[in-house]
Amino acid sequence: MEKLVTTALPYANGPIHLGHLVEHVQADIWVRFQRLIGRQCLFLCGDDAHGSAIMLAAEKSGIQPEQWIKTIRQEHYRDFQDFLVDYDLYHTTHSDENKQLSCEIYKTLRDSGLIERKRVTQAYDDQANMFLPDRYVKGTCPKCGSEDQYGDSCEQCGAVYTPDQLLNPKSVLTQTTPIYKDSEHYFFALSKCQDLLEDWVGRGALQPEVEKKLSEWFDHGLKNWDISRDAPYFGIEIPDAPGKYFYVWMDAPIGYIAATKHWANSRGLDEKKMWSHDSKTDIVHFIGKDILYFHGLFWPAILHHAGYKTPDHIYAHGFLTINGKKMSKSRGTYVTARAYLDAFDPDYLRYYFAAKLSPTISDIDLNWTEFASRINAELIGKIINIGSRCTCFIHRYFSGVLSDHLSDEALYQQIISNESTLLQLYDSRDYNQCLRLLLQMADQVNQYLDQVKPWAMVKDESVLDQVGPICTLGVSVFYSLMGFLSPVLPGTFERVQSFLRVEHSNWSDFCRPLLSQQIDVFPRLLERVKLSDASFIDE
Incomplete structure (x- = not known):
């Protein structure tokens, strides 16, 4: 593997x-x-x-x-x-x-001298009669001051701490202030692993901003990590x-x-x-x-x-x-x-997330108005529409059979030549740039179709035979675009494969035109987004 x-x-x-x-x-x-x-x-x-x-x-x-x-x-x-x-x-x-x-792993660590025991003070809910798990204590982060944070880590700044370090702690179970009791706990000796981890963090396994963030922990020395919890507890007994x-x-x-x-x-x-x-x-x-x-x-x-x-x-x-x-x-x-x-x-949400995701750890926002615009204007209006406008002429005037050649082989190759860049962008998880490039490729073929106007050419018998190669170019680029998008839109691509009567085995199949091939009538691949269809969206 x-x-x-x-x-x-x-x-x-x-x-x-x-x-x-x-x-x-x-x-x-x-x-x-x-x-x-x-x-x-x-x-x-x-x-x-x-x-x-x-x-x-x-x-x-x-x-x-x-x-x-x-x-x-x-x-x-x-x-x-x-x-x-x-x-x-x-x-x-x-x-x-x-x-x-x-x-097994615990015993290996124990036998290597990496498990230590010591008594700790734990949050205890006197009303519930139990030690409180870290996430059942909430309060104010001792590092950044964010309120309503859990007892083990802060969702805002990423700080890791113990419940007794929280400011204004409360039990999630009873909303009472917890008391603190002693109990013997088992610790993994993370402090003995600092040299190992400093080396590992610098090996290139992490994004640069992640490496920088984790390196900050070394400045103050790593602390041993509590790996045990007291009964009652649902889990694996030590x-x-x-x-x-x-x-x-x-x-x-x-x-x-x-x-x-x-x-x-x-x-x-x-x-x-x-x-x-x-x-x-x-x-x-x-x-x-x-x-x-x-x-x-x-x-x-x-x-x-x-x-x-x-x-x-x-x-x-x-x-x-x-x-x-x-x-x-x-x-x-x-x-x-x-x-x-x-x-x-x-596939709509998959597309939207891909349009937002980059190789960084930046937050992303789901704005429902933008969501509708990206699906309706970009995905359907720019990409899906290529297949719709071209296949209708192939069926109406050429019995549903694609031409044996393209009207502009050089244009097709120019568009498809972007596939090497797409490879790099996908592999580096730079999906937003990947989709941006795919939309630029769609713009190229849409501009070409707007220039040659096959919808006008079909009205002139003397140039009707040129429409087949033009629309075959459009269908071929549409297939390539949807193939390149198949990791993002797997459900939609299956429907594309079905009506184009093609099967793919690898990436290189999307770099070849569809020629002399019978295709089916263009189906309704995707419906336009109506935000009113979702009760959870307050427009």
Whole structure:
């Protein structure tokens, strides 16, 4: 396997929302492109299915945690499938493989002197009679002063801290101020890994701004990382510590290896060939910038000391805002994947996200007015319209058969010559520049059609035979554009393939014209966006 690609595991405590989809669509586009140019890619994800939050959510619903996470996983997987995110496996961290691997890795770290124990002071809800998970304490970030932040990290500045460092902390369960109690916890000795991680961070696996961000942690020295939680807790019990469980950020990333093991073993293969320290497989993680610390420091250190390969690339993205505002149920800017799908084609959002995504960690905004404009004016008005206006003449005057030559071979080659640039842009995840170039290519053929005016030529018998090669050029460029867009618009491209009666196997097929070929009548590939179709949009 050339590449093993993962996305961060969605937490199994609620539905998939549009913020999740930025990452999963970004990764899916990249994987589809890699496969299109002939590279082998294994694409994996699954639910992060452990933690107190899940235990409490299940309890509130009156069911066992196992049933809760099973139902949530089915819903998550259905949403990703309906958004055409093509995972080879959508697994779960609540699996035999993950339990086995987490315990094995822990024992290796312990035996290497990298697990330490010490007593810590923890937030405790006296009314709920339980230690509070970090995310069940909210308050003001001690670093940047942002309010309503979780007890383990700040979503605004990325700072990582402990609940007792929060300002004005409150229990999410009872809204009371937590008290603090002592408990013995288990720590991974991250402080012993600083030299290793400083070297790893500088190897080129990270985006420049991510490398700079992670390097800031070295200035103050890395701190040991608490990997344990007290009962009651839904998760994996630590082998030599009854009543203690692995913190979710210990077993969740190990879920990447567990998913690989499940996929490989079910095919009689060995996952170690992809994860061993000397493996030639490229390990690629797509993540949000809010979890850089865990994936960029904690995770590589654990992998290295447990004898596994460290990631070759970690690609981080920014946050999603909607109409310029943070996603929020109370503000009406929280949109689930299912609510979107009830209103619009999934390819619309895939196209919009691609038009916004770059190789950086900049945030992107989903502005619904711009969304409608990009779909109606760009995708349908500029690209889809090429196929519509040309195929109608092919059917009306040439029995649905494309010409055996193009009216302007030089123009076709000039347009298609951009494919080498498209290759580089896709590979570097510079999707917005990729789409910009594709629109420029569409403009070229639209300008040509406007100049030669085939709709006027068909009225003159003396030049009617020239219309076939002209429209064949238009259809050929349309096919190429849609082929180059197929990683972004897989559903629409399947419909294009069907009516053009073509099959593709690789990228190079989109660099050849369609000649002397019978095609079907142009279908309604996409409908124009009407924002009034979506109840969640307040125009």
